[in-house]
Amino acid sequence: MICGFAKAGRLDRALSLFNEMKYEGINLDRVSYNTLLAIYASLGRFGEALNVGKEMESIGIKKDVVTYNALLDGLGNKGCGMYGEAMEVYREFKQQGLNADVVFYSKLIDALGKKGLVEYSALLLDEMTKKGIQPNVVTYNSIINAFGQSIGSEFAGDVEP
Secondary structure, rough: OHHHHHHHOHHHHHHHHHHHHHHHOOOOOOHHHHHHHHHHHHHOOHHHHHHHHHHHHOOOOOOOEEEEEEEEOHHHOOOOOHHHHHHHHHHHHHHOOOOOOHHHHHHHHHHHHHHHOOOHHHHHHHHHHHHHOOOOOHHHHHHHHHHHHHHHHHHHHEEEE
């Protein structure tokens, strides 16, 4: 139900239901927690999203690729220059020994590209292909956008009023 409310755009109701379920002592699973985390991330409430991740771990639910993808999606979609947070998510993901997929890399490349960190985005593209992960159209669009923004800002600095 939480996921259904979230997909219907009723984020307030999804959050309310999640809290009601916790209050009633209903054990929530990884899917429920990932949905809640994705809601907070999509709303730009990253502190709360990170707290959901900590709560998951405190009750014995390990974060998975979906958890990290939700965090990166929120960081990238908001385009709010949260480079440090994106890199922390990346470091934690690697420390957990999880296997990245094309979605994970694409979201990280996008988040870093929006911050103007084209070189890091290109290094991640190289890393993913070396690991045998085939970039998709989203990955290529993200890297092209990153280079496009980089070139635009370079030229903008050369223009005299």
